[in-house]
Amino acid sequence: MTLPGDSTLTEHGLEATGRGRILLIACGALAREILDLKTANGWDHLDLTCLPAKLHLYPDKITDAVREAVQTHRADYDDIFVVYADCGTGGLLQAACTEMGVKMIEGPHCYSFFEGNARFADSGDDIGTFYLTDFLVRQFDAFVWKPMGLDRHPELRDMLFGNYTKLVYQAQTDDPGLTEKAKACAARLGLPFERRFTGYGDLESALAGL
Known part of the structure; x- marks a missing residue:
């Protein structure tokens, strides 16, 4: 990079x-x-x-x-x-x-184009869904836990995530190790876990069009 x-x-x-x-x-x-x-x-x-x-x-x-x-x-x-x-x-x-x-x-964010923008729009997910991708699972501490201050003040978890209803892991790759880590992330946030294998979604089709 x-x-x-x-x-x-x-x-x-x-x-x-x-x-x-x-x-x-x-x-x-x-x-x-x-x-x-x-x-x-x-x-x-x-x-x-x-x-x-x-x-x-x-x-x-x-x-x-x-x-x-x-x-x-x-x-x-x-x-x-x-x-x-x-x-x-x-x-x-x-x-x-x-x-x-x-x-x-195209898309509002990477969670949408990984799932496929059309499918994401029809998914029924709302602001109560917290998303992780392969990258965010690998970098959970650096991009979620620490920036939100949960490493220093774990008591903030309920205030920050109390209104979320689930954690959705959008898996780009079929990696059992990442899936287990994603489950652990959901447990740390106190959220129900859901895994969706999205692959690369609209990212792949957009690059293929080039």
Whole structure:
């Protein structure tokens, strides 16, 4: 993964210079899934640069970070695709992408496009559902437990999660170890557990369209 201003990592070395290449500017939380899809499908024309996954804790910073990354890399690529959904930007990211003439993945957030935006809209889930992906299961302490202060004040759990009705683990891979860890995360939050094998959902179809 790289940050804006760094060389972009490709399977052919550093710095893409050839024509016909597409740069994916993605959330770092999606890096592993995107690299797996690239390898499985032979998408050697797609290069990847990632912004820090922790930007999701500060969604007001996502739009400016994406804008900077597009400006940094635009001259080196025939096309750029932003692998963020709205992700709490309130439409500002979409407006910026439209202004810059680049496309982005559809959906309100990654939980929606992993499940498939159409299926997610029909799922009946509401704000009482807490979601985890493979990434968030692996990084539960760093991205959920500690940022919410539960490592220091576990008594906050009931206040923060008392109105949730379940935890849904959207599994991108069929990994029994991750499933057990996800169950443990649900237990720590005091929530009923549900596992859904989503695979890569609309992320895969969006990248295939490139």
